[in-house]
Amino acid sequence: MSQSNRIAGGQIDRSQTFRFTFDGVPYQGHPGDTLASALLANGVRLMGRSFKYHRPRGPLSAGSEEPNALVHLRSGARQEPNTRATVAELFDGLTATSQNAWPSVKFDALAINDRFNSFFTAGFYYKTFMWPAAFWEKVYEPIIRRAAGLGSLTRQEDPDEYDKGFLHCDLLVIGAGPAGLSAALTAGRAGARVILADEDFRMGGRLNMETLTIGDAAGADWAAGVVAELASLPNVRLMPRTTIIGAFDHGIYGAVERVSDHLATPAAGKPRQTLWRIYSSRAILAAGAIERPIAFENNDRPGIMMAGSLRAYANRWGVAVGDRVAIFTNNEDGLRTATDLRAKGVDVIAVIDARTDGTLLPGIRHLKGAEVIDSSGRLALKTITIRKADGKTETVRATALGVTGGWNPNVNMTSHHRARPVWDEGLQSFIPGDGGPPGLIVAGAAAGHMSTHGALATGQAQAIAALELLGMKAKADTLPKAEDAPISITPKWYVTGGKGRSWIDPQNDVTVKDVKLAHKENFSSVEHLKRYTTLGMATDQGKTGNVIGLAVMAGLTGQTIPETGTTIYRPPYTPVAMGTLAGRSRGKDFKPFRLTPSHKWAEEQGAVFVEVGMWLRAQWFPRPGETHWRQSVDREVLATRKSVGICDVTTLGKIDIQGTDAGAFLDRVYANTFSTLAVGKCRYGLMLREDGMVFDDGTTARMGEAEYVMTTTTANAVTVFRHLEYCRQVLWPDMDVQLISTTEAWAQFSVAGPNARKLLEKIVDQDISDDAFPYMGAGEITIGGTRGRLFRISFSGELAYEIAVPTRYGDALIRRLMEAGQEFDAIVYGTEALGVMRVEKGHVAGNELNGQSTALNMGLGKMVSKKKDSIGMVLSQREGMVDPNGYRIVGVKPVDPKGQLTAGSHFLEIGAEPVMANDGGWLTSKSTRRIWAAISP
Amino acid sequence: MIINHPILGPRDSQEFVYLGDASLMTRPDGMTAGIEEFHDWLYNRDNPAGLHRELWYHEQGDRSWLVVTRNTVTHEITSVELARDVARKMGRSK
Structure with missing residues (x-):
């Protein structure tokens, strides 16, 4: 029973077996598997539930465009929600669980939403939860939040580390399929500093998933050979498992490298992921193409997937998704899936081809001018219903259906500077438009060159062009022979007729009906369509479904697709974890903080510290027996007022x-x-x-x-x-x-209180008597020969000085001051006592100087x-600012010192209604004995 | 973004602090100009979609104030000058 759907071949290492669990059930897979391929190999097709209707779902794709197969990966503090099973690299001991389903993915209570689907159409929330307004926050939102959403957070701290790094290159190549490999090889051989990044753990792109040959070699082998040569070039950096997430300004690209995601836990000292900032002189986008489906009724059942993915699972991972497979296509590429699967011994029961022209596949039931109109099977596909060219329908048993509506060039990143893709009639797809990120050029399928030869040729040509602009010369080596088939496609977006729902955006549960409703309610522009129906707003950004939605709308409005237009893409290309963006800036490392010169000494005294701006300062110094901060602070204030207190004011x-x-x-x-x-x-x-x-x-x-x-x-x-x-x-x-x-050069201490001078006279070499060093005096001094500065200023109202020495002597000075102060019972005080004394003195500080x-x-x-x-000076004389009736800062003493007032409290006449007109000012700061307030006269 | 510092060469914009429109450099003389003129200078600024001369400060660097000419639509930077040089050319002195 283990790996019942595993067939021969593929780029997996069968000599090793990995054990993993999904929803607690143990399974086996191999190195080279993704979680999706391994589950499919074990006959598991149901992997999740949809967002709104809780429909059972299996993978639609074999790549990062996946909308359906989102799972919780790992457990405990490392659990990660919304992980796409199609790109999660299998490792030994992997655990995954399904999400958005309760009590289980097979029986989900909220699947009841599916029965009430006629209520949950586009705009449902806007229309239903409008009144009464007060209900929104308290009643509707909590209910909706509980019911909606996909994965959940553990609320535990992530135990792993995330890093950030910087890289520079002449040429960044995005994607390591045939076009990217050709570009990187051309530039690498020319000696340019090249970075080749690919989101996959195995470079080669579609070459790993096809039976195509390049020259005399299998495509995958050719790719492996090129990767090996690139790895040997010191000027080339290969970055597998690395997603370029965005094209930013001036040739800067963001990249997420999944350094340790393919391991149970990161190796010691290694981050889980690294966020790279890549500075490139030029970049080539070789991101390939993404296949799109054709919408028909109940087209979202587990077992129905993209035709190209169906053959990817067979060719790359040795997995037959079903034992009776049908193909629904409108283009030549669908036939490739039928041919490849049959060659692998899979029973291909029919090819339902919407086209009426072209040749028939020999030896396969190839129905021209036909379409799939419905399917059945609650948790997995059981039958499909076909409407043939003559209009007759036929229901046949099928366990897997591959659907292809054509391939969309992956133009995502060309839109990151707001360039709009343009429609290509021959491809029936959008291709990159003008005005993309400066320095970025496009090669291969991403530019609409869909054949392998086209990919190799444009990759090479674009690399030569990019290097030429940098003043470097690259050679056009003879290209190996590769297929160069023309495109044959008949536009087919969705199957008409029938009353059921046909899914366009399966992750957000947007159906053809929703688009029709949006049109009926006049949300016809693409931007309105997107927001009203949430088409393309899920975590997959509509990579598979957007174009169909636009095409449906175009049909409804009677416009062409180019007239209808398209929304554009934004970074990140695929979802990025918050931890990756944060890097090491979290917890106490969120930002650096500075320590005062007396920090070590203060720690020895058991000080309580507080963050003040960029600094960590002593807040108060508890003594044995003091159980409340007020006791410590009051003691510090009183002792300063009585004799002498010392405070580090270096900050x-x-x-x-x-x-x-x-x-x-x-x-x-x-x-x-x-x-x-x-x-x-x-x-x-x-x-x-x-x-x-x-x-x-x-x-x-x-x-x-x-x-x-x-x-x-x-x-x-x-x-x-x-x-x-x-x-x-x-x-x-x-x-x-x-x-x-x-600021950092001088350690500075305030010495305040009636005995301040007596204390300082013991350590300062010069005469600092009142005559020699009067109030507001300032000057250079020495302390046992060490140079310093003395200022006779007071922030506390007492006789006070500030004494400064070069920072490296700060620790020595505090110890010296405390030792010399013993005979005066000198104490050290923290920022709280400092605050109390400045309020009592009547000094304004941050609470008062608040910018207003x-x-x-x-x-x-x-x-x-x-x-x-x-x-x-000039603008301070404006009318409103010199208003004699404006606010004034005043000192206030409470009548009842036991009463508590909080800073920020507003003053009202007793019995007055608390409205603005009655506002008598507010309390800005308070000390323990006297309070300060700003009030109007 | 990358700002091509006239002394230090290309630097990441993260090293800089942004202030605003370089028209702030034309501060009137407070002894001769009144409130109206100061108000106009401080608050009334253009918000162009296109070329914009603006002040940046190389805080994580050499502390130079720069006048950067940046296209607000494309972020293309066409010129970077030391603000002190620009100020002197404008006739500012002491």
Whole structure:
């Protein structure tokens, strides 16, 4: 019973057996199998349920265009939803389960939706769940969300790693079928740096799935030979298992390499997938073509699939999908499937050919001018009903049906810059239009050259053309002999007549009826059709079904297909996992964070840390016995007020500003004046944005005649520096002023409290008495010979200094300060106590300077000097911004200190209705003892 | 996108920070221009489908402000200049 549908041949390694399970049932397969091929080999055709009607479904294709066979791959934290079984490479121990079915894929309770299909037509949700509006969020949406959707998330953390990488090349070749191999070989032999990427784990494209020959070799063998030669060339990088997901600007392509998806777990140190950014000078799209079906009633049963896929399973994987196979075709390619399957010993019971012309296949029941009009079989195909040329119908037993309505050139990526594909009457398909991504040219079937010879020839020619534009010369080697059959196709999109449903987009359950309904309700344009019916909006982006939908609409409107037009494709080409896009940027690695110079020491003290901008700062320092943060913070505040407290303030932005125009420059960027500041002094500065709102604040010291040191808030350190560079380079390019960000160069500590000077006098070599170092003094000092800077500024209202040393001495300085401070019971305080003390002092900070505050709002209106031009000065004088009745920042003390207020609370008169008109302002920040609020006067 | 930095050569646009229309370079003098003129300069800008001169800052690089001429429809970049050079050519000085 094991692998009952396995037949001879194929590119699988039968010397090894892989064990795997699907829905808990054990099966066997071989290396080289996909999950779909292995399940089909074991006679399993039912793999999932459809999105809306919960119809039983099996694979439609053998590739990444698959709409139906979506499964949960793996289990536990590694479980991945909506994995296409047709591209999931089999490995030993693989587990997969079906999705969107309950209790089981064979008996799905929600298949009841299928019975009520007349309700679930296009626009159902829009029409049904309109009223009452309040019901949408609370009633309708939860019900719909539970019922709809495909796979489910485990909600467990993904244990695997994902990487990002960068690659450069002269020529990127997308797709390793005959056209891509020919292009890569031509360019590789010419010495160009080539990247050849293919989504498959085995390069060769359709050559692996056909019985065609190239030269004297089987197509698959020729492909293997070319791949081997390319692998030997040092200038060529082969990237199998790699999907180019999008064509971005300036020759940049996104690629997802499935590094470890074919393994049970990634090897140590290896990522699961890598997201590559490929910088290419030129690119060739050789993505081949995708077969499309013909819609007929009940054409979605497991066992009905694309004819080309049916033969792919036979030729590449040694699998006969059914023992009695019929083919429904409108083109010559369908006959190839019949021929190949018969050669493999499969019983081909009939070829139902919509064409009336052409030759008959010898030895096979070949019905010309016929069509398949219906099928039966609940969980798998049992019969098909044929309407013959004479109009008579016949129902025959069949376990598999291959359908082909022709091949669509895979133009997906040519649309990524919004170019629209154009209709080709001979092919009855869209081919790439003008205006595709610059640097991208198309070869082979993707360009509409459907024969093997056409693929080889255009691949070679396009490679030569691409290299020529790069100034490189490639040789046109003699091409091996390959088939060059002409296209023979009679347009056939769907079978008319009958009352049942004919599927166009099986993943989203869009049928011919839905398109008709959209037309009836005047959603006739392709963009409306897409959104009204959800045609092509599923995870497969309508790779198989879109063109049929357009053709049906064209028929209904009486327009031609080119007049009807087509929607276009966007990246990504196939679905990409969020983890791949995130790469290593997750959890604590989401973004890098910086540690303060005293971090190690603070850790030793058991500090609690908080993220502040890019930094990790000590929030408070709990002492033994303190069980609530308030105890620690209150102690830190009180001890500072009583004696002396120390805080690491390194995170404040620091910018050295030098040059003969430094003072004049500061006058332009600050609202107040700095050119008059005496050397050795500092001043509080207020910086506005050009629209007059407050941008940032901080103290700036004049260290010399032409040398200032600016401090910024922690949050704005980067943006202020960027702004100053802008002013210096763009607005006033001839000012003699230079900037260096020194935020990381100096470790800076605040030493605050009545005993601050006494403590510092113990370690600073110079005289820092009140006379020698008065309030707002600034200067160079030494600490035991080590150079440093001292600023007498206070953020807490106490006697306070900020002392700075080169960062590498920061750890030594905090230890020295704490040791010297022992006799004063010096404590260290964190950002919470810092916040409490600044509120009590009346300093504004980020809560107040929120981008919507004017200097006037902050009570700092007088700081804006009108005697000089400065950024924001003019527009800060606008009518609304100088309104004397506008908001003002004020300090507020609660009457009842036990009462709790939350920052953000609005003030209302007692008993007033909570409406805007009664708004009396709001609480911006609060400390433990006193609160700050902005209120209107 | 790739921005061809006049000093450093082709660099990925991820290294840059975007500011906006290069017309921002024509900042009026605050001692002579009034609110109307400043308002017009700061807020009223064209939004062309086509060539657009715009300011980019090489933050993850050499801190140069650049004037990039980019087609907003195709993202084609036809010119990249140092903003300081452009500003001087416009007559901006101190």
